[in-house]
Amino acid sequence: MRDPVTVRLRVNGVECQGRCEPRKLLVDFLREDLGLTGTHVGCEHGICGACTILFNGEAARSCIMLAVQADGAEILTVEGLMQNGKLHPLQEAFREHHGLQCGFCTPGMLITALDLLQTNPSPTEGEIREGISAVLCRCTGYHGILKAVEAAARTMREA
């Protein structure tokens, strides 16, 4: 254990700061210190992807990063997807196409899909499968998720 250090970062467009032990995981910092429990912990070893956030614009696993590594970073979590009271096209599409059941992987899945569509606005089915294979979903068999990402891609291209 070491003395707490201060971490300053921007989360969902808002300047935040907190004090935590240097060993504290970023996901625990987001959940416990900032109260953003939408980002989930599924494995703590970087496989399941439930904890995926956008870190300086790119998908990253917050369970295998330390909070101190995020000092000065810009982070987007699932709580930041909704804008002005309106669901993001990905959120809309997941609801429309039954892309979630228990909801536990959903935050990581949404952020991963967002990262995919930011880099590839018109992915093929194979590219979507590969892109979202970074996140495990145990409920849906991925069928609804694939349809949702395809639909959201269309909506986002037309917007």
Add this chain to the structure above:
Amino acid sequence: MSLIGAPVRRVEDARFLTGRGRYVADMTLSRMLHVAFLRSPYAHARIASIDTRRARELPGVAACVTGDELASCARPIRAESKMAGYRATEFPALARGKVRFAGEAVAAVLAESRYAAEDALEAIDVRYETLPVIATPEAAMAGDATLVHEAAGSNVLLSRAFVQGDAEAAIARAPVVVGGRFRFHRHAGVTLENRACLADWDAGARELTLWSSTQVPGLLRETLADLLDLPAHRLRVVAPDVGGGFGVKSALYPEEVAVCALARLAGRPAKWVGDRREDLLTSTQAWDETIEVELAVHADGTISALRARVVADVGAYSIHPWTASIEVIQVISFLPGPYRVPHYRGEGWGVATNKAPMGPYRGVGRPVSTFVTEALMDRAARRLGIDPVELRLRNLLRPDELPYRSPSGVVWDSGSFVESLERARDVAEYERVRAEQRRGRDAGRYVGIGVACYVELTGVGSAIPASPGAAINTGTEGATVRVDPGGTVTASFGLACHGQGHETTLAQVVAEELGARLEDVRVIHGDTAAGPAGTGTYASRSAVIGGGAAMLAARALREKALAIAAHLLEVAAGDLTLADGRATVRGAPDRTLTLREIARAAYAGAKRLPKGMEPGLEATRFYDPYFGTASNATHVAVVEVDPETCAVVVRRFVVVEDCGRIINPLIVEGQAIGGTAQGIGAALLEEIVYGDDGQLLTGSLLDYLVPTAAEVPAIEVVHLERPSPTTLGGFKGVGEGGTIGAPAAVANAIADALAPLGVEISELPVTPERLFRLISPGGRPLR
């Protein structure tokens, strides 16, 4: 249009999509302490001593508790059963005297943070004296085997047989007998949310609240009341949002008992959130059976007899309420499948070893029984030179033979067995794939098509318990439906949802039967303080039993609402309709009352009500479907095997399922596809492996492979929707079926692809290594 059957978008999605789901790990109470468990590094060892002094003194540590200390405030879980020949065992919240599997909790730390609690674990000194490890059922059954539970007197915790006719004689007479030794290895459910629980003890009121990631809050409340010596009405169990269950969260776990006791000891809320390693080490696992089996058929391909001996590795503890019997009894109950089997003998043994406990997992036993029976059907077909679909058609029970009492005593009330197979054959373009297969073989390609038919008992009522002999009432559920004074509707259930979408489907049932608007109905579940008595959600029961109770309660309210409206409008109740939240006089659309106006009258009392009518607008009803109802499906897999890499690609997957009357097709499709994906994972990837020393070798998701979007193929689902003749609403269960059919269909497709090489699939999962050994027993690649 009826709300029952409509593809309504789920009402629960909004909170999950915006990060506002509320799982146990998300909850914080003031003065809350965090729990970490010290877990045994040995699979079998005597605990010589535990010294917690150093741990207690570390900063941030509130308490450090051993099994002996906890025993004074929590009795061990005892998995009782009325089943003959069953040996009950005890499962303490923290180990006492000895540990029986690697990962068993031996001490608990309560600290200000999980980090501090884990620090303290390292400061606990435990001296173990290792004992011989029982790593296999064979070793467990040896005459001089060390006992896992000395008090049980044997490592064989249960044995049971189902017998009809004379299978031995029929097999001796039969012209064709196929058989073999099958193995379905150990499996983990891997819910994305690890198990977690949080307990809060109110010392003043002497009340305990437990929030747990569980499928069975009602069951937990009843059992914990006994174990903690608290009257049940002082105990509230809540299952908030739960991130997947699949059966793994349907038993009472030692951590739940421990956390309750620790909160009481410390006088502060106590929360434990399991990590993935703890999940893979300690959550109940599935299958792990060896099946020696023979199927006898006549020359025309009709079945004469089936005989099976099934040995299950049930791990170190029998779990409450299902006991160690749950898997193996289901295997021997359902081996005959949807077929006419005149002579049957199925014998099963549940054998204790030093591994994590065995428990129910999606499909329970039937993924194993279906794998075996369907493989035998294909082998018989090959032997007789009959097409495997044709052979099945000759043996499947026809509608005019139903209801049918199976050789193990299960009653199939109905079923579309033949229809689902014929439809699946057509949808999958069976003949075209066979032609492609022939052409491929000429070109050195190995394409195979595999078929699996199954029937499953769902929505089990009180006549046939979900787990025979177990100490749980699985046959009933209740619903309380209330029209609030403001005209909206609150429907509460003893069920507990963990992804099934009950907040949507049960609202559809209530709205339709009551005549309310869907958006006016709110469903509450998973809270013993909020709903009628019930056990929870498991065994594909909620739509059938909970849906039935919802219908009964909503109908009672509808009748009362109509009587009130008739009184106020001065017409006969029969002259009124009630729909979309409005009672209207037939033929006079302007003479109408909203449900809100009716509710106001109902709560206003006698002055506005028909003479003698009790005020209020609320009803509680319970439902027992008695026998339960049969769901069925046919799965067809088309695979291609690369003989060089031994990779299996599932090119096509067709499911033709019949879950009776559909409440919401989106959700049925989601269940069917999700279950099938788990079955495909079970067939190709997922395996829990232990070393001979009882150490778990697959303790991370790098080692235990859950299918990703890159491995799960497109799965086409066709609904037959033949309503159950025996359940209210015609509903049948659909939660588990996908996982039942898929392993068998994939295994049969691989065997079919490799038939020219004489390969048979008798072991699942079919990993590339296993396939390599099958294809090239000498160790050399094929080409």
